[in-house]
Amino acid sequence: MGKLNGKVAAITGGTRSIGRAIAEAFLREGASVVINGRDEAKGQQALADIGVPDRTRFFAGDAAKQATVEGLVDAAIDAFGQLDIMVLNSGGVVNSAPVSMMTDEEWQLEIDWNLNHVFWGMRKALQHMLPRDTGRILVTSSVEGKIAKPGIPGYNATKHAVNGLVKSAAKEVGTTGITINSILPGLIETDIVRSTGPETAQAMGLESYEAMLGVFTQESAIKKCNTVEQVAAVAVMLASDAARNITGCMFPVDGGTMPY
Amino acid sequence: MGELDGRVAAITGGTRGIGRAIAEAFLRDGAQVVVSGRDAAKGQRAIDEIDAGDRVHFVQGDAAVRADCDRLIDETVARYGRIDILVNNAGGSANNAPVVDLTDEAMDYALHLNLWSTFWCSRRALAHMIPQQWGRIINISSLEGKVGKPGIAVYVTAKHAVNGLTKSMAHEVGTLGITVNSLCPGAIETDMMKEEGTKAAASMGMAYEDLLAWFSSESAIKRLNEVEDVALVASLLASDAGAGITGSLISIDGGTSPY
Numbered sequence: 199m200g201k202l203n204g205k206v207a208a209i210t211g212g213t214r215s216i217g218r219a220i221a222e223a224f225l226r227e228g229a230s231v232v233i234n235g236r237d238e239a240k241g242q243q244a245l246a247d248i249g250v251p252d253r254t255r256f257f258a259g260d261a262a263k264q265a266t267v268e269g270l271v272d273a274a275i276d277a278f279g280q281l282d283i284m285v286l287n288s289g290g291v292v293n294s295a296p297v298s299m300m301t302d303e304e305w306q307l308e309i310d311w312n313l314n315h316v317f318w319g320m321r322k323a324l325q326h327m328l329p330r331d332t333g334r335i336l337v338t339s340s341v342e343g344k345i346a347k348p349g350i351p352g353y354n355a356t357k358h359a360v361n362g363l364v365k366s367a368a369k370e371v372g373t374t375g376i377t378i379n380s381i382l383p384g385l386i387e388t389d390i391v392r393s394t395g396p397e398t399a400q401a402m403g404l405e406s407y408e409a410m411l412g413v414f415t416q417e418s419a420i421k422k423c424n425t426v427e428q429v430a431a432v433a434v435m436l437a438s439d440a441a442r443n444i445t446g447c448m449f450p451v452d453g454g455t456m457p458y
Numbered sequence: 459m460g461e462l463d464g465r466v467a468a469i470t471g472g473t474r475g476i477g478r479a480i481a482e483a484f485l486r487d488g489a490q491v492v493v494s495g496r497d498a499a500k501g502q503r504a505i506d507e508i509d510a511g512d513r514v515h516f517v518q519g520d521a522a523v524r525a526d527c528d529r530l531i532d533e534t535v536a537r538y539g540r541i542d543i544l545v546n547n548a549g550g551s552a553n554n555a556p557v558v559d560l561t562d563e564a565m566d567y568a569l570h571l572n573l574w575s576t577f578w579c580s581r582r583a584l585a586h587m588i589p590q591q592w593g594r595i596i597n598i599s600s601l602e603g604k605v606g607k608p609g610i611a612v613y614v615t616a617k618h619a620v621n622g623l624t625k626s627m628a629h630e631v632g633t634l635g636i637t638v639n640s641l642c643p644g645a646i647e648t649d650m651m652k653e654e655g656t657k658a659a660a661s662m663g664m665a666y667e668d669l670l671a672w673f674s675s676e677s678a679i680k681r682l683n684e685v686e687d688v689a690l691v692a693s694l695l696a697s698d699a700g701a702g703i704t705g706s707l708i709s710i711d712g713g714t715s716p717y
Contacts, residue, residue, distance in 0.1 A: 368713045372678025384702070419632025424702040431699035435690060443687045446678050446713030454628045454705030458717055 200228025201438040206281050208232045208274040210261040210319060211288030213244040215388035216338055219426035220285055220433045225250050227434055229283065232274040236260050261288035262311035267318040271326060280330070283437045284323035286316045286360075287338040290390050291353045294401040300351060308352030316360045320367060324376070332375040334437045337364055338429070339380040341452045347413070349402035361448055368446030377445035379436050384424045384452030385414035419454025460488025461697040466538040468492045468530055470521040470579060471548030473504035475648035476598055479685035480545055480692045485510045487693055489543065492534040494519045494526070521548035522570035527578035535586060542590075543696045544583040546576040546620075547598040550650055551613040554658040560611060568612035573619045580627060584636070593636035594696045597624050598688070601644045601711045609662035617642075621707050628705030637704035639695050644683045644711030645673035678713025 207224050211217040212233025221231045230253040235241045241256035248254055257273040259266030267286075274281045289312040293304045316337055327333030342350065343357035361380050368378040385391065392407075399410035415421050428451050435441055436449065450456055467484050471477045472493025481491045490513045495501045501516035508514050517533045519526030534541045549572040553564035576597055587593025602610065603617035621640050628638040645651065647670065659669035674680050687710050694700055695708075709715045 365713070365716075369678040372713055373680050419629045419705050420702065421633050428699060428702035431694060431697070432703075435694050438690075440686065440690045443679055443681075443683050443712050444691075444710055447709050447711075448717070449708065450706040451702050452706075453702050454625075454632055456706075457625075458707070 200226065201434060201440075202283070203228035205229040205283055205437070206274055206278040207283035207285060207437070208234070208270050208281055209285040209287055210234045210267060210270060210315060212285075213237075213240050213256075215390055216383065216386065216426045216429050217285065217287040218244065219430040220287065221254075222248060223430035223434050224283070224437065225253060230254070230278045232257055232270060232277060234259060234261060234266065234270050234288070261315045262307060264314070264318045267315050268322045271319065271322040275326065281323060281326050282332065283334045283336070284319055285336045285338070285433065286319045288315060289338065291350055291394060291398055294350045294352065294398055296349055296401065297351045305352055308356050312353065312356035313359045313363070317363060320363070320378070324367070324371065327376050328371065328374060334441075335367075335376065335378040336433055336436055337378075337380045339364075339382050339448070341382055341384050341455050343380065343382055344448065344456050344458065347402060350398065364448075365446050372445060375442065377436070377441065379445060379447045379449055381429055381432055381436070381449045381451060382456065383429050384418055384455045385411065386424045386426055386429070387411070388426065414455075417455045418452065422453065424451055424453055460486065461693070461699070462543075463488035465489040465542040465696070466492075466534060466540050467543035467545065467696070468494070468534040468541055468579070468583070469545040469547050470494050470527070470530065470575060472545070473497075473501050473516070475650055476643065476646065476685045476688050477545065477547035478504060479689040480547065481514070482508060483689035483693045484543070484696065485513060487697070489696075490514070490538045492517055492530065492537065494521065494530045494548070496520050521575035521579070522567070524574070524578045527575055528582050531579060531582035531586070540590065541583050541586050542592060543594045543596070544579055545596045545598065545692065546579055548575055549598060549616070550654055551610065551616070552654060552657075554610045554612060554654070555661050556609055557611050565612050565615070568616040569619070572613075572616035573623070576620050576623060580623075580638075584631065587636050588631065588634055591635040593631070594700065595627065595636070595638040596692050596695055597638070597640045599624070599640040599642045599707065601642050601709070601715055603640060603642050604707060604709070604715045604717065610658050624707065625705050632704055635701070637695065637700060639704060640707045641688055641691055642707050642709050642711060642715065643688050644677055644714045645670065646683045646685055646688075648685065673714075676714050677711060681712065683710060683712055
């Protein structure tokens with residue numbers, strides 16, 4: 199018996215890293231899962247690796263695009279008849295720079311990817327969940343949703359913004375059977391962090407990727423990175439029926455980094 | 459197969475309310491559990507009701523007394539060979555009043571029951587957890603550990619202090635495989651709430667029902683929380699998967715706390 203038997207989940211950015219770990223944890227708990235990613239080939243490879251063909255689908259598209267996020271909700275309902283859990287997980291930093299050197303294009307990308315994507319997905323999911331009076335919306339936010347570092351202003355601003363959106367929406371639907379929560383991980387060495395890390399380190403004025411890891415882990419109590427599995431365990435809990443009274447929560451998975 | 463197989467937990471004030479729900483959740487997950495309480499008869503009844511054989515044990519003791527806190531940890535280790543998880547759950551306040559009318563005794567009692575008890579039990583338990591490089595300390599704080607309400611200043615003050623202790627301890631032992639967290643539940647209608655909530659409401663010049671309605675109205679869910687909500691999160695923090703969560707003040711309040 200799984201904690202999510204019969205539930206249907208959709209996850210933006212679910213082919214690797216945090217989203218992938220959440221997908222696999224949900225599948226272990228009995229859910230059906232539609233994952234999303236930009237690259238069709240990588241998506242199909244992820245499905246093959248996961249190896250649960252009857253309960254998994256892939257929906258290709260860029261999570262920074264409205265059509266993708268809304269299409270993902272439709273795809274889940276088409277494939278499995280309903281949507282119970284929406285995980286708005288995709289997000290990140292590209293071509294970051296200090297505010298004085300930030301381009302409009304980069305700023306807009308961060309807003310579309312980290313914030314608008316969450317709004318689009320939340321709105322569409324709620325339109326399906328409200329009539330059913332049941333649902334779980336989880337947003338992968340970040341410690342940067344509460345605290346800030348130099349050199350990644352777009353990421354900081356948009357992660358703060360999604361936390362505001364989560365709190366507001368949680369209050370809007372608080373008396374329904376829908377909960378809306380943010381999960382705030384500390385730094386995790388995901389594929390995306392490895393690939394964009396050197397560039398981000400430069401934007402933060404640090405000499406190397408390793409130095410950036412040190413900056414993050416040094417602020418924690420555990421003095422090391424978090425793991426995708428730690429985030430997935432919290433996601434399973436919040437997605438379960440038992441978590442019906444936890445909403446509007448900024449759930450930390452940060453090894454003791456955030457001061458509040 | 460449970461996620462707490464082989465783990466040993468001690469829970470202060472575990473015979474009823476939140477502590478009891480956590481004890482039952484830990485037992486379901488495979489742990490061995492020691493619960494404490496002031497009243498031996500109530501403790502025995504709780505053990506009989508829980509019905510988990512030799513995997514559960516009661517130690518009579520008052521969490522506001524240092525010797526009783528030390529003995530709870532010592533008896534846990536004596537009986538089950540180790541201590542992996544400490545839940546500092548006992549807490550509360552009495553003789554609540556607006557600060558202008560508050561007695562020294564009311565403040566002293568709340569600090570002993572909530573703060574000193576957490577300090578005493580944690581200090582004793584850490585002496586075992588540090589050498590074994592594994593441990594979980596879960597402090598049952600409150601929404602009132604983050605925000606204030608009039609008329610219950612002793613409770614608010616003590617729970618804020620517990621949250622400060624949580625953060626400091628988490629940083630002290632962060633690299634040793636030990637996590638320390640506070641759970642901050644919203645109002646739950648436990649036996650204790652029925653008893654002390656009625657008096658606290660009276661001290662604020664309101665009916666008990668109005669006090670509960672006030673708590674509910676501040677939440678997103680517009681209802682009270684339940685003890686099972688807290689047990690759910692406690693189980694996660696106590697598990698291996700909780701290793702990356704420490705120094706956190708986790709709201710279990712139906713969307714009440716502003717942060």
